[in-house]
Amino acid sequence: MARAALITDPAGTAASAVALETLGDFPPRGARPLTRIALIGNPNSGKSSLFNQLTGLNQKVGNFPGVTVDRKTGISQLTPQHRAEIIDLPGTYSLYPKSLDEKVITDLLYDRASEQFPDFVVVTVDASNLRRNLLLFTQLADLGLPIVLALNMMDVAEQHGVKIDVAALQQELGVPVIPMNARKGIGVAALKIVMAQQMSASTEHFYEAEADLLLMIRQIRYYFNLHNDYLALHYAHQFRQINFLTADERAYIGELVAQYDFQATPRQAQETIARYARINDILLNAVTVTRTEKNEPYSNQLDKVLTHKVWGYLIFFGVLFLMFQAVFAWAIYPMELIDQGVAWINSLIQTNFNGPLINLLTEGILAGLGGVLIFIPQIALLFAFIAVLEETGYMARVTFMMDRIMRKFGLNGKSVVPLISGVACAVPAIMSARTIENWKDRIITIFVTPLMSCSARIPVYTVLIGLVVPDEPVLGIFNLRGIALMGLYLLGFFAAIFSALALKLLLRTRERSYFIMEFPVYRWPRWKNVGITIVEKVKTFVFQAGKVIVAISVILWVLASYGPGNALEQAESKARAMAAQQQLNKAETETRVASEKLESSYAGVFGRTLEPAIRPLGFDWKIGIALITSFAAREVFVGTISTIYSVGQDADMRTVQQKLAAEKDENGNPFFTPARAFSLLVFYVFAMQCMSTLAVVYRETKGWKWPILQLVYMTGLAYVSSLIVYQVFK
Amino acid sequence: MSNRSARSAAAAARSVKDLRLGETGTICCLQDPEMALKLLEMGCIPGTQVRLNSRAPLGCPITLVLGDDDYTLSLRVSEAATILLKA
Numbered sequence: 001m002a003r004a005a006l007i008t009d010p011a012g013t014a015a016s017a018v019a020l021e022t023l024g025d026f027p028p029r030g031a032r033p034l035t036r037i038a039l040i041g042n043p044n045s046g047k048s049s050l051f052n053q054l055t056g057l058n059q060k061v062g063n064f065p066g067v068t069v070d071r072k073t074g075i076s077q078l079t080p081q082h083r084a085e086i087i088d089l090p091g092t093y094s095l096y097p098k099s100l101d102e103k104v105i106t107d108l109l110y111d112r113a114s115e116q117f118p119d120f121v122v123v124t125v126d127a128s129n130l131r132r133n134l135l136l137f138t139q140l141a142d143l144g145l146p147i148v149l150a151l152n153m154m155d156v157a158e159q160h161g162v163k164i165d166v167a168a169l170q171q172e173l174g175v176p177v178i179p180m181n182a183r184k185g186i187g188v189a190a191l192k193i194v195m196a197q198q199m200s201a202s203t204e205h206f207y208e209a210e211a212d213l214l215l216m217i218r219q220i221r222y223y224f225n226l227h228n229d230y231l232a233l234h235y236a237h238q239f240r241q242i243n244f245l246t247a248d249e250r251a252y253i254g255e256l257v258a259q260y261d262f263q264a265t266p267r268q269a270q271e272t273i274a275r276y277a278r279i280n281d282i283l284l285n286a287v288t289v290t291r292t293e294k295n296e297p298y299s300n301q302l303d304k305v306l307t308h309k310v311w312g313y314l315i316f317f318g319v320l321f322l323m324f325q326a327v328f329a330w331a332i333y334p335m336e337l338i339d340q341g342v343a344w345i346n347s348l349i350q351t352n353f354n355g356p357l358i359n360l361l362t363e364g365i366l367a368g369l370g371g372v373l374i375f376i377p378q379i380a381l382l383f384a385f386i387a388v389l390e391e392t393g394y395m396a397r398v399t400f401m402m403d404r405i406m407r408k409f410g411l412n413g414k415s416v417v418p419l420i421s422g423v424a425c426a427v428p429a430i431m432s433a434r435t436i437e438n439w440k441d442r443i444i445t446i447f448v449t450p451l452m453s454c455s456a457r458i459p460v461y462t463v464l465i466g467l468v469v470p471d472e473p474v475l476g477i478f479n480l481r482g483i484a485l486m487g488l489y490l491l492g493f494f495a496a497i498f499s500a501l502a503l504k505l506l507l508r509t510r511e512r513s514y515f516i517m518e519f520p521v522y523r524w525p526r527w528k529n530v531g532i533t534i535v536e537k538v539k540t541f542v543f544q545a546g547k548v549i550v551a552i553s554v555i556l557w558v559l560a561s562y563g564p565g566n567a568l569e570q571a572e573s574k575a576r577a578m579a580a581q582q583q584l585n586k587a588e589t590e591t592r593v594a595s596e597k598l599e600s601s602y603a604g605v606f607g608r609t610l611e612p613a614i615r616p617l618g619f620d621w622k623i624g625i626a627l628i629t630s631f632a633a634r635e636v637f638v639g640t641i642s643t644i645y646s647v648g649q650d651a652d653m654r655t656v657q658q659k660l661a662a663e664k665d666e667n668g669n670p671f672f673t674p675a676r677a678f679s680l681l682v683f684y685v686f687a688m689q690c691m692s693t694l695a696v697v698y699r700e701t702k703g704w705k706w707p708i709l710q711l712v713y714m715t716g717l718a719y720v721s722s723l724i725v726y727q728v729f730k
Numbered sequence: 731m732s733n734r735s736a737r738s739a740a741a742a743a744r745s746v747k748d749l750r751l752g753e754t755g756t757i758c759c760l761q762d763p764e765m766a767l768k769l770l771e772m773g774c775i776p777g778t779q780v781r782l783n784s785r786a787p788l789g790c791p792i793t794l795v796l797g798d799d800d801y802t803l804s805l806r807v808s809e810a811a812t813i814l815l816k817a
Contacts, residue, residue: 093771129801132773265763272770299802300783309787400804404788514768516809519793519802 034075035084036116037195040105040140041124042133043091044520046152050124050182051088052532054192059532061540069104070434078196087118093132095139096237096268098514100439107243109143110234112227114244120146120199122191127157127164127179130287134279135272138206141175142230146199149177150191155184161290169286174202183526206278207271209233216260220253237264299393299521307397316398320420323385327378327424328455334377342370359561360554368553371633372546375427375692379541380534382421382428387533389417390435391525396517403515409497410504412441419445419496422452423489426693427545430700431537440509444500446700447710450693451496453489453685456634460684461488463638466657468677492685495717541696548695556632556691559602571600595643603628617683617719618676618726630689637684675729679722687718746794746813749782755815756780762812772803774813 039054041047051059055074062071072088089108090101097103108116121140125133141147157164170177176194180187209217209229213236221232239245239253256262305311346362389395399413406415414436421429429449436442453461465484472480562568575596579589598604607624614624622644630637638656645659663671688694694707701707749755757778760766773796774780783793783802790807 093768096767096771098768129773131797132771132801135771265767269760269763269767269770272767273775276770276775303784307784307786312787396804400786400791400793401788403806404786404790514765514805514809515791516765516768516772516803516805518772519804521802 035078035082035195036087036118037076037084038087038089038108038118038121039124040089040121040136041091041150041152042093042126042136042518044518045091045124045126045133046182047088047091047124049526049529050122050150050152050180050188050191051086052529053182053185053188054086057532057535059536061536069101071104076192076195078192082196084195086122087116092136094136094272095143095234097241099437101437103241106234106238106241109140109145110231110242111244118145120148122148122150122195124150124152124182126153127151128153128160128162130162130164130283131276131279134282135275137173138275138279139230141173141202141204142206142228143234144201144228144231146201147175148191148194148199149173149175150182150187151177151179152182154179154187155181163288163290165286165288169282172204172282172286174204207275210267210270213260213262213267216256216262219256223252224249236262237268297521302522303397306394307401312397312401316401319385319389319394320416323382323417324420324424326381326385327421327428331377331381331424335374338373338376339370342366342373360557363561364554364557365550367557368550369546371553371692372542372549375425375541376538378425379428379431379538382424382432383534383537384530386417386432386435387530388525391523391529393520393522395435396519399517400519409500410441410444410507411500412436412438412445415441415445418449419452422449422454422496425454425456426450426452426690427541427696430693430696431541434700438513440507440513443701443706444503444507446697447503447706447713448496448499450688450690450710450714451492451499451686453492454634454690456690457488457684459635459638460630461485461681463656463660464672464677464681467660467672468674488681488685491682495686499713499717540699545692545695545699548698549692552691552695553632556603556629559606560598560629561601563597563601564605567600568597571596591643598625598640598643616726617722618673618679618730620671623680627683627687627689631691633692634684634689673730675726678729679726682725683718683722685718686714686721688714743817744815745811746780746782746815747807747811749780749815751782751785754779754781758814758816760813765809765812769809769813773797773801774803780813780815 039047039051051072051074054076058076059072059074062073069090074086074088076084076086078084087108089105092102092105095106095109097106108114108118109121111117123137123140125137137147137149151164151166151169154164164179166177166179178187178191178194180191182188207230213233214229216236217229217232220226220235221229224232224235226232226235235242235253236257239250239257242250245253257264306315346366349358349362349366386395389398395414398416401413402416403413406413411419415433417435418429418433421432426449429452430446433442433445433449436445462485465481469481469484474480474483563571572593575593576589579592584592603625604621606628607621607626610624610627611619611621614620614627619627622641625644626637626640629640642656642659645656645663660672661670665671688711694711697707697710698704743758744755745761746755746757757774757776757780759776760769760774778797780797781795783795785792791804792807792810793802793804794810795802
């Protein structure tokens with residue numbers, strides 16, 4: 001769907017086709033160094049659309065140094081001879097950053113000496129809302145940066161009766177102004193031609209600092225050898241946050257600021273008001289507004305339904321349900337195909353080749369790779385939904401409706417989407433927390449999402465509930481097993497909510513949290529943008545989280561298939577001898593061998609080592625082994641216990657449940673008492689037993705701090721809860 | 731800037747929070763200095779007309795329409811309370 005839409009897109013046909021061939025990697029650089037261009041603009045000014053138009057699928061996601069912000073770059077073929085690297089900067093309303101995301105902009109634009117410093121910037125502005133959008137432009141111009149102004153959303157401006165004299169505006173601003181409609185690709189060709197030229201800074205100045213500041217500004221300017229006063233003023237405003245300044249340099253500015261009693265915040269407000277006055281003059285000369293007859297905007301009418309106190313929530317839950325259904329049920333089919341495909345390749349290799357390296361390849365690396373690929377359908381589907389919700393403007397309404405409820409728990413209106421998706425799978429859910437702008441809200445959401453019971457826990461739940469909860473009706477319509485299952489889901493949900501509450505109180509942040517946001521009008525989604533979002537998310541997951549997943553799955557494979565000394569060989573011969581004695585058939589012998597081998601592998605050794613620690617929870621070393629192996633994925637639990645518990649039991653035990661029910665403790669009573677089973681269930685509700693989740697948290701928070709905290713917290717919570725359950729009910 | 735004196739003076743003045751649904755007022759000044767900057771950047775400039783457009787089902791946040799730009803802003807009631815109106 002996404003690809004088809006890309007190729008049939010009239011504006012980007014040639015570019016997309018070329019980009020598809022070079023997917024994932026940039027073409028080699030020519031002899032001439034690439035022009036480096038930064039793309040900057042207000043949120044909702046069509047910046048992403050323009051970035052997609054300029055670069056197509058030729059995009060790469062990396063890191064800004066030292067911060068958790070994605071650095072999106074792409075190569076654009078401006079003219080047949082001229083290629084440029086475009087950096088997509090986070091959307092912002094001004095050069096005074098309010099969030100960590102926005103800070104990367106000033107870090108990049110202050111430091112002329114940096115090799116990352118752009119040759120010029122392209123500023124996207126929403127033509128229907130010029131006054132507010134030009135604020136950022138005037139700040140950038142005063143920094144002395146060469147600028148091209150992409151006057152975007154001309155169609156919307158026209159609808160609003162806003163007529164812009166482009167020549168006059170260009171005259172007033174002193175930079176090239178290109179009218180365009182980036183969503184439809186109109187004006188992109190003209191923009192590219194202008195971008196291929198040599199650019200110089202605007203000769204216009206839009207703001208002069210108040211006279212009483214000049215002395216301080218000049219001292220900073222000459223001390224740091226800066227090229228203009230406005231940059232020096234920014235040093236005074238933000239010296240505490242500027243990355244590349246040394247402690248001494250900061251101290252120098254700090255002294256000056258104290259000496260002149262420089263108050264940053266009121267000065268920034270004064271500057272903003274002065275800029276608006278200047279912008280009003282500019283608009284007076286370049287823009288005429290003829291009000292068309294005022295109908296109630298269609299967006300408002302839609303909002304009457306979509307944010308209605310009854311219909312609004314009903315529709316939202318309908319959307320969530322559809323999304324949940326897609327990730328939960330529709331994704332199954334491609335996932336099965338991937339699963340079977342990997343299994344088929346594996347068996348193909350195993351039947352044709354032999355040797356320890358072949359086992360490493362198939363059971364270690366390929367199985368790990370399969371474990372990465374298996375997530376692609378869920379990630380693609382979830383992000384298809386999220387991209388549409390963002391593109392249409394509905395996501396802003398979701399935040400609007402849910403903010404009051406979620407805020408109480410330290411979450412954000414947008415946290416609803418990751419939390420609900422977490423019921424299907426935490427991996428795409430955590431990636432979707434990216435839409436939350438506020439750092440603290442985002443971290444809390446990421447931290448608690450894995451507590452929601454994901455679909456990988458279902459096999460564990462059903463096996464254990466089936467074992468100890470009787471299949472009885474309750475109140476005529478409910479079933480006791482159903483109630484137990486729902487109880488487990490609720491347990492996870494409440495754990496998530498209350499952990500969020502605790503984190504809200506614990507987490508300190510310098511960043512002040514605002515809700516103030518633009519409420520965009522409803523629009524049709526651009527399918528090209530949706531398609532690019534999906535490709536980008538899948539690529540990020542496969543290449544960045546995927547590495548960690550493959551590495552851990554190889555380690556787990558080594559643990560389960562090697563043992564100390566020749567323990568494994570001994571186990572195998574012992575198992576074969578016993579099987580021959582009991583006259584087992586071939587399949588039964590193999591199961592017996594597998595079981596004995598697992599028992600004497602490193603995983604088995606760890607399981608036994610673990611036993612003293614997990615005995616108070618009612619677990620024995622066999623469960624210990626299952627806990628270790630299910631770190632690859634929770635559903636592996638079922639396979640592992642099925643292998644382990646086949647030892648010493650009658651051959652006709654078929655299902656896992658029968659095997660578990662037949663397991664006896666040292667007194668000959670059934671091992672899996674309700675206390676043990678519930679202790680294990682509660683453990684599985686809370687414990688962080690998913691390397692893929694940890695890998696994706698690592699990737700989303702750009703460090704090991706949060707995944708490790710999560711591992712410790714969730715496992716600790718699981719341990720304590722299981723301990724209580726077992727000790728109370730045993 | 732002394733916050734306390736600003737706040738007690740504001741007790742008398744109406745803020746955007748006190749607008750009725752559909753009612754229009756004119757922004758006089760912004761109270762909280764740090765939030766003021768954010769609000770300014772988002773278009774809440776003193777002298778601009780502001781209309782209370784809608785409230786979320788639970789009463790908070792709210793949406794405002796600013797000026798004659800058809801530009802809609804959404805913010806929390808506590809944030810709206812820092813935008814004072816001309817009498």
